Amino acid sequence: MMNPLSELRADALRELGNIGLGGAVTALSDLTGVLFTLEAPQVLPVEGTQLPQVWQLAPESPVVGTISRITGDWPGEGTFLFPWDSACVLWQLLVQMQPNGLADLNELYQSVINEVSNIMLGNYLRAISQMTGFTLNMEPPAFAADMAMAVLSSVVVEAMYGQREVLAIETAFKTPHHQFTGYFLYLPEVGNLEKLFQVLGI
Amino acid sequence: MAASAIQLAGMGEIVVARGSGVIGCIGLGSCVGTVLFDPTKQMAALAHVMLPEASAVDANAMPGKYATTAVPALLRLLDTPPAHASRLKAILVGGGELFKNRSQALRIGERNVETLHRLLRELRISVVFEQTRGSLGRSFEFDVATGLIRVRVVGTPPVEHNLAAALGMLRKAA
Numbered sequence: 580m581m582n583p584l585s586e587l588r589a590d591a592l593r594e595l596g597n598i599g600l601g602g603a604v605t606a607l608s609d610l611t612g613v614l615f616t617l618e619a620p621q622v623l624p625v626e627g628t629q630l631p632q633v634w635q636l637a638p639e640s641p642v643v644g645t646i647s648r649i650t651g652d653w654p655g656e657g658t659f660l661f662p663w664d665s666a667c668v669l670w671q672l673l674v675q676m677q678p679n680g681l682a683d684l685n686e687l688y689q690s691v692i693n694e695v696s697n698i699m700l701g702n703y704l705r706a707i708s709q710m711t712g713f714t715l716n717m718e719p720p721a722f723a724a725d726m727a728m729a730v731l732s733s734v735v736v737e738a739m740y741g742q743r744e745v746l747a748i749e750t751a752f753k754t755p756h757h758q759f760t761g762y763f764l765y766l767p768e769v770g771n772l773e774k775l776f777q778v779l780g781i
Numbered sequence: 782m783a784a785s786a787i788q789l790a791g792m793g794e795i796v797v798a799r800g801s802g803v804i805g806c807i808g809l810g811s812c813v814g815t816v817l818f819d820p821t822k823q824m825a826a827l828a829h830v831m832l833p834e835a836s837a838v839d840a841n842a843m844p845g846k847y848a849t850t851a852v853p854a855l856l857r858l859l860d861t862p863p864a865h866a867s868r869l870k871a872i873l874v875g876g877g878e879l880f881k882n883r884s885q886a887l888r889i890g891e892r893n894v895e896t897l898h899r900l901l902r903e904l905r906i907s908v909v910f911e912q913t914r915g916s917l918g919r920s921f922e923f924d925v926a927t928g929l930i931r932v933r934v935v936g937t938p939p940v941e942h943n944l945a946a947a948l949g950m951l952r953k954a955a
Contacts, residue, residue, distance in 0.1 A: 728808020
C-alpha cells in the first residue's frame with residue numbers, strides 16, 4: 580500500500596493543517612463573536628476500509644457537513660463535518676434559531692453551513708497559498724445531513740475515485756464557550772504531494 | 782437479531798454466513814451493500830462495494846471494493862460457477878448521493894448501482910429486494926436463517942421486510 584510518510588513530511592502536513600485551519604477558525608471567530616481553538620492536526624492514511632481512527636462519532640449519529648473540490652497546485656477534497664449538536668450551536672450563534680431535527684433542515688440552515696464552510700475553506704486555502712505560493716481554487720460547498728458513517732464514507736469514496744490511496748489531514752476545532760466540536764478533513768490527491776514537499780524543501 | 786451475532790462488512794470488505802447468522806452494513810452512503818443468496822444452501826455472501834470499476838493496479842487488493850471484482854468474488858465464495866448463477870438471488874442497499882448540488886458530481890452511488898445491475902443481469906441473477914439511489918444514507922441487517930431484512934435511515938425507526946418467499950426459502954415454512 581502507501582509508502583509510509585517520513586516523520587518530517589508528516590510533521591510538515593500537520594503544520595500546514597495548523598496554519599491553514601488557524602486562518603479558518605479566526606474567520607469563524609470573527610463571524611460568530613466566539614473564540615474557537617484548534618486541536619492538534621492528525622495525518623492519517625485511509626487505506627481500503629479504514630476511516631480516520633480519531634473520528635470517534637457513533638456511526639449512525641446524525642451529522643451535517645459539506646464537501647468542496649479544490650483545484651490548482653494542491654488538488655483534493657476539503658470537507659467540514661459537524662455533529663448535530665455542534666451544528667445547532669453554529670445555527671444558534673449565527674441565526675439565533677435551530678431546526679427541530681433533520682426533517683426541519685430548510686434552505687436557510689443549509690446555507691448557513693455552506694457559508695461557514697465557504698469562509699473557512701477560503702481562509703484555509705489563502706493561508707496555504709501564502710506559505711507555498713500555490714494557486715488554489717475551490718468549488719462551492721455541497722451539503723449533506725445524514726448518519727456520520729454514511730457522510731464520511733461518501734467523502735472518502737469521492738477522494739478515492741481514480742487513486743489507490745487516500746490521505747486525510749484532520750483537524751478538530753472547539754470553543755470553550757459551548758459544547759461544540761467541528762472537524763475539517765483535507766484529502767489531497769496523493770500523487771500531487773511531491774510537489775508540495777518540493778516547495779517546502781523536504 | 783442479537784447484536785453479538787451480526788457480521789458487519791466494512792468498506793470494501795466481504796462477509797459470509799451459512800445456515801444462520803446476521804450480516805449487514807452500517808452507514809452506506811454512495812457505497813452499495815450487495816448480498817447474493819443461495820436458497821439451496823441457505824448461504825449468503827455480502828460485499829460492501831465502494832466504487833464501480835477497478836483500476837488495473839488495484840484489482841486484486843480488495844475484491845469487495847469494486848462492483849466488477851466483488852460480484853465474481855461473491856460467486857466464488859458461494860461456490861457457484863457463472864453458468865449456474867441464475868439460482869442466486871440478490872439484495873442491493875445503498876448507492877445514495879448524500880451531497881446536494883455537487884458541481885461536477887461523480888455520481889458514484891448511481892454508477893455503483895448501474896454497474897451492479899448490469900453484472901447481475903449478465904449472470905441472470907434476479908434482484909429480489911432493492912433500496913438504492915435517492916439522497917439517503919442507509920444501514921441494514923439481513924438474517925440468513927429467516928430471510929428478514931431490516932433497513933435503517935437516519936431519524937426514523939427501522940423498517941423490516943420478510944424476503945423468505947422472494948428468496949425461495951418457503952420450503953421451511955411448509
